[in-house]
Amino acid sequence: MAKIFVDTERLILREIISEDIERIFLLDSNPEVMKYIGVKPVTKLEESEETIQKIRKQYTENGIARWAVIEKKSNLLIGWCGLKLLTDPVNGFKNVYELGYRFLPGYWGKGYATESAKGVLEYGFRNMNLNVIYTCAVIQNIDSNKILKDKLGFEEKATFIDELDHATCYWYELKKENFLK
Numbered sequence: 001m002a003k004i005f006v007d008t009e010r011l012i013l014r015e016i017i018s019e020d021i022e023r024i025f026l027l028d029s030n031p032e033v034m035k036y037i038g039v040k041p042v043t044k045l046e047e048s049e050e051t052i053q054k055i056r057k058q059y060t061e062n063g064i065a066r067w068a069v070i071e072k073k074s075n076l077l078i079g080w081c082g083l084k085l086l087t088d089p090v091n092g093f094k095n096v097y098e099l100g101y102r103f104l105p106g107y108w109g110k111g112y113a114t115e116s117a118k119g120v121l122e123y124g125f126r127n128m129n130l131n132v133i134y135t136c137a138v139i140q141n142i143d144s145n146k147i148l149k150d151k152l153g154f155e156e157k158a159t160f161i162d163e164l165d166h167a168t169c170y171w172y173e174l175k176k177e178n179f180l181k
Helices: 018-028 045-062 112-127 142-151
Strands: 004-007 011-015 066-071 076-085 097-103 132-138 155-161 168-175
Touching: 004 112, 011 112, 018 045, 018 076, 018 097, 045 076, 066 097, 066 112, 076 112, 097 112, 112 132, 112 142, 132 142, 142 168
Parallel strands: 097 132
Antiparallel strands: 004 011, 011 066, 066 076, 076 097, 132 168, 155 168
């Protein structure tokens, strides 16, 4: 049984488990989903299996990683959302927590990214007692940047070039006192 971390009005956020492989593959093999990620879509189920193993290793080593987002109405994994401890530098930052999310296109524009991210941020600030959470998004990813700034309250701090795909990204931060006010 997968451990549940966050329960919102429409979603359950729980640990990603090996049984999620087909839905994770569906997500990570979709070119539209992967458009702004900096890596090519996967083409083999084994690649998704490796991804799940890496995430599960992060749970053990760092106490946190991305979580499966389950739509209550359908009981389907529709994406993932969660915090990740950046153990490799991103924009010069290391050993900080980064918010990330990814959803299947059929679930875009329904508020799921905002709803799940708010639950994750609440968990990070209240349960983990974090003082600041970071995130980044490719400048051309207008929808994600709008969610981060307008709906979640992240503050743009800088731009940087992502080493994976050489895309220009916004670097954001959200402080605990600004989120919990």
